[in-house]
Amino acid sequence: MSRLLLAPMEGLLDDVLRDVLTRVGGYDLAVSEFIRVSGTLLPQRSFVRVCPELARSGRTRAGTPLVVQLLGSDPNCLADNAGQLSRLAPAGIDLNFGCPAAKVNRHGGGATLLADPEQLFRIASSVRRAVPAGMPFSAKMRLGVRDTSRTLECARALADGGVDSLVVHARTRAEGYRPPAHWEWVARICEVVAQPVAANGDVWTIADYRRCRAVSGCRDVMLGRGAVADPFLARNIRRVMAGEDDDGEVDRSADWQELLPLLASYWQQVCAKVAPQHAPGRLKLWLAALRPNFAGAAALFLAIRPLRTVDEVNQRLWQHGVLAAAGDGRPPDAG
Incomplete structure (x- = not known):
């Protein structure tokens, strides 16, 4: 069964917009905007402030499960905070290795960590030990910092570190959000890791969704900017995939x-x-x-x-x- 995931988007796709988009329907789960972890153990109220869904059994008002995303670079600090977060029973814990923002990367977080696969492994394996068995543990990555020379190495490092699944935004940090998304690289990642992989990037329409799945080979797709621009995209994809509608004009x-x-x-x-x-x-x-x-x-x-x-x-x-x-x-x- 294919899944549709609602992406995190810092500064826009917060709990309020998650509430609206998941009410329209079509999503299997949503991922929160990142919670920055930097040197201290955050109190539980810090997680709930960013993700009020944690006070509702880790679900949006429409019932969509919420995975909470952490961003940082220190393995031990991330592990401690993941353990703290797990007590609030989110639908899963995710690590951010995809944010391209300069203010994040300057402090060693997000996509800049893709230059150091060994550190990715250290972070993932440390957090894996802190996340309770049975709680989904995932990571989101890009294809690299400036190029794809270490893409497969990074994916293997996260897989070997113990993540249950990966989401891949099919661009490098340097490419930002410029088209096209390189879905063929997601297919290459699928060949070298055993864990499920979801493709992300440039899915704006049902036709894009079909091409993304065909090129990447992924069953699961994460929607981000396309979901914000068209709140009905996930629901329409569901209807077409179920054979209820064709790909004709949308009213x-x-x-x-x-x-x-x-x-x-x-x-x-x-x-x-x-x-x-x-x-x-x-x-x-x-x-x-x-x-x-x-x-x-x-x-x-x-x-x-x-x-x-x-x-x-x-x-x-x-x-x-x-x-x-x-x-x-x-x-x-x-x-």
């Missing part, structure tokens, strides 16, 4: 109407979570991602782009039918 007007109350829920949760001055920016960020697929999102983005306050955004959301679709009381006073 985006119907999808937009279904998305309106989810946008309202997203906005309300963001307002409750972040400082008022930051809330409009979060909504703009998601609407910008939605624009290529939804004309309504493009119009709404243009309408709220110059706005700076929560009250101003509320006015526009009422005018565009977003808050009305959620049945959220009465519109604010236009005066």
Whole structure:
């Protein structure tokens, strides 16, 4: 059985957006944005702050299991924190060797560790000993730092270190998110490790999903930016794979109407979570991602782009039918 995984995306795909996307459906599990581990044992509240799902048996409100991702470079510190995290019973623990961000890599975390397969092995084997038997333990990696010269060595190091599964973002750190994703390299990794491998990168459509699986040879696929840009992608893939739909045109007007109350829920949760001055920016960020697929999102983005306050955004959301679709009381006073 093929699985669809919802990717972590630092700064965007947090617990609020996970809630919305998993309510649409189609995902077998989600992976949290990374929790940085740097020299100290984090209290349990630090994990719950990033992943409130841990207070709900490690699942989103829709019931999707959540794997919690750790980022760091010290084997012992990561192991100690993995042990601490395991007491909260997440659906799994994942290690980040894929983040390409310079601020992360400067401190020895994320994709920069792919230059040192021996360190990958030390980290994985140390964390493996701390993660209880029966709790899934995984890692996410890229193809390398600047090239693919050590790709297979890195994959073997993580496999030998004891991970149960791998997710591979099919680009190097230097390539960032520039297309194309090199799914053929994921196929090569599958040839040298016994563990299940999931492919990640550049899956925006059902056709992309089919090509990714064909080229990579993977049954499991992780969706990231494609899921944020099209909240219905996973559900539509499920329907096509089950033979319920063909690959024809998607009715985006119907999808937009279904998305309106989810946008309202997203906005309300963001307002409750972040400082008022930051809330409009979060909504703009998601609407910008939605624009290529939804004309309504493009119009709404243009309408709220110059706005700076929560009250101003509320006015526009009422005018565009977003808050009305959620049945959220009465519109604010236009005066």
